[in-house]
Amino acid sequence: METTRWPGVHREGRDLYTVNGEPGTRVYGEPLRTVAGIEFRQWDPFRSKLAAFLLAGAPADLLPPVRRALYLGGAHGTTVSHLSDLWPGASIFVVEKSPASFAPLLALSRRRANLLPLLADAQLPERYRADVGEVDFLYQDVAQREQAGIFVENAEACLAPAGRGVLMLKARSVTQRRSPNAIVRETRERLGRAGLRIDGEASLAPFSRDHVALAVRR
Numbered sequence: 308m309e310t311t312r313w314p315g316v317h318r319e320g321r322d323l324y325t326v327n328g329e330p331g332t333r334v335y336g337e338p339l340r341t342v343a344g345i346e347f348r349q350w351d352p353f354r355s356k357l358a359a360f361l362l363a364g365a366p367a368d369l370l371p372p373v374r375r376a377l378y379l380g381g382a383h384g385t386t387v388s389h390l391s392d393l394w395p396g397a398s399i400f401v402v403e404k405s406p407a408s409f410a411p412l413l414a415l416s417r418r419r420a421n422l423l424p425l426l427a428d429a430q431l432p433e434r435y436r437a438d439v440g441e442v443d444f445l446y447q448d449v450a451q452r453e454q455a456g457i458f459v460e461n462a463e464a465c466l467a468p469a470g471r472g473v474l475m476l477k478a479r480s481v482t483q484r485r486s487p488n489a490i491v492r493e494t495r496e497r498l499g500r501a502g503l504r505i506d507g508e509a510s511l512a513p514f515s516r517d518h519v520a521l522a523v524r525r
């Protein structure tokens with residue numbers, strides 16, 4: 308097991324791993340491996356776009372140790388669980404609007420003290436900004452038409468001045484009438500107008516079709 312340029316992310320061959328914050332327990336059926344008494348969970352790039360982004364060459368400083376993070380579109384907690392492994396001392400607020408997805412997310416959060424789930428709509432950050440406060444890291448994976456606007460509003464509501472973010476952009480969810488390249492360009496411009504600088508971009512193929520990851524900083 309080797310370290311990588313992202314603190315807390317380990318690698319063996321092409322496979323990524325995080326140290327299991329809940330030893331002996333799988334979150335989504337991922338393989339577990341114990342090396343020198345430490346249990347690692349494999350981080351599947353076909354199930355987690357963040358793992359796909361790391362393998363596609365995300366910036367080395369994408370995942371600095373953080374105190375507070377806001378994750379939009381937590382679903383069942385697949386990617387969230389790996390951030391929970393990476394940042395054991397952080398408060399990771401996880402917004403999910405689907406009650407069906409929220410139930411497993413809530414169960415995961417009961418076992419992992421650094422996860423704080425919110426049943427809420429990411430389009431309405433004013434409903435949770437007082438609870439969340441200022442965060443060092445903003446992550447969004449919601450596949451909605453207004454993805455850029457949702458990201459900008461949440462950044463304006465909660466992202467610290469030196470904060471970092473990741474937007475997983477699904478161009479086909481924005482519109483199918485313009486090319487994905489045009490959507491990415493428009494998104495970059497929209498973020499730029501809001502004072503957000505993009506310092507990393509990668510297509511997530513072959514792991515996740517139609518997605519482009521954008522690394523953002525204020």
Ligand SMILES: C[S@@+](CC[C@H](N)C(=O)[O-])C[C@H]1O[C@@H](n2cnc3c(N)ncnc32)[C@H](O)[C@@H]1O
Nearest residue numbers: 380382385386403404405408428429430448449
């Ligand atoms: C592709 S899934 C996220 C997968 C997850 N990020 C992962 O990697 O484990 C998208 C999720 O975003 C949620 N979602 C969509 N629109 C949302 C919104 N406006 N507010 C909060 N959650 C939303 C959906 O219910 C769904 O669970």
